[in-house]
Amino acid sequence: MPFFALLLLLTGAVQAHYRFSKLIINGTPEPHEWISIRQIKNFQTNSGVISVTSPDIRSFQNRVGCSTATSAACEEPGFVAISAITHFGSVQFYMAKVASISAQGSPLGSGVETWPAYQNSSVSFTVAKNTPSGKYLVRVESIALHQAQSVGGAQMYLSYAQVEVMGGGNGHSGLLVAFPGANNANDPGLRWSYYPIATSYTAPGPKIWDGN
Numbered sequence: 001m002p003f004f005a006l007l008l009l010l011t012g013a014v015q016a017h018y019r020f021s022k023l024i025i026n027g028t029p030e031p032h033e034w035i036s037i038r039q040i041k042n043f044q045t046n047s048g049v050i051s052v053t054s055p056d057i058r059s060f061q062n063r064v065g066c067s068t069a070t071s072a073a074c075e076e077p078g079f080v081a082i083s084a085i086t087h088f089g090s091v092q093f094y095m096a097k098v099a100s101i102s103a104q105g106s107p108l109g110s111g112v113e114t115w116p117a118y119q120n121s122s123v124s125f126t127v128a129k130n131t132p133s134g135k136y137l138v139r140v141e142s143i144a145l146h147q148a149q150s151v152g153g154a155q156m157y158l159s160y161a162q163v164e165v166m167g168g169g170n171g172h173s174g175l176l177v178a179f180p181g182a183n184n185a186n187d188p189g190l191r192w193s194y195y196p197i198a199t200s201y202t203a204p205g206p207k208i209w210d211g212n
Contacts, residue, residue, distance in 0.1 A: 025075075037161045068164050079161070135164045171211055
């Protein structure tokens with residue numbers, strides 16, 4: 001399924017794993033887990049996916065069926081992390097019609113100054129006003145870099161929500177990607193250097209859709 005990239009946040013590390021299991025619509029989290037988010041395989045362990053070529057990087061699903069939430073264009077849907085995002089790294093969002101990423105960061109360390117989503121319990125993005133109306137799978141992907149000194153050390157924490165965009169526009173993104181395939185294990189954005197200290201960071205994945 002083709003996805004386009006939406007928005008990228010940067011997170012910042014403790015020692016616990018996490019999962020994204022509640023959707024936020026109109027500023028309100030869903031009352032319990034797995035309502036509009038498809039239940040994923042780490043619903044008990046909170047463990048991440050470590051191989052970008054594994055079928056789990058595509059959907060990581062334990063159960064497919066769930067409800068579909070609605071969101072107007074320009075609103076800010078989000079995902080609740082159970083527990084908080086406790087590993088530093090980037091957080092990215094993708095949408096696939098049943099498609100936008102932005103990046104920010106630097107100077108680089110392993111704290112909140114570099115990764116603003118660090119220790120947050122939720123992350124969100126803005127649905128571009130030109131996103132066409134319709135039903136979408138919305139993917140959140142948190143890339144933990146605390147063990148990414150070598151290839152294959154990054155951990156991906158991901159979930160998919162079912163969202164229907166209302167009142168959208170006529171935008172079109174040609175920046176489509178598929179999973180597996182969007183990332184390569186050797187991508188600089190899946191590596192982290194404690195020494196020498198990193199001075200720049202380029203998130204993996206496609207270019208950011210500007211909403212037009």
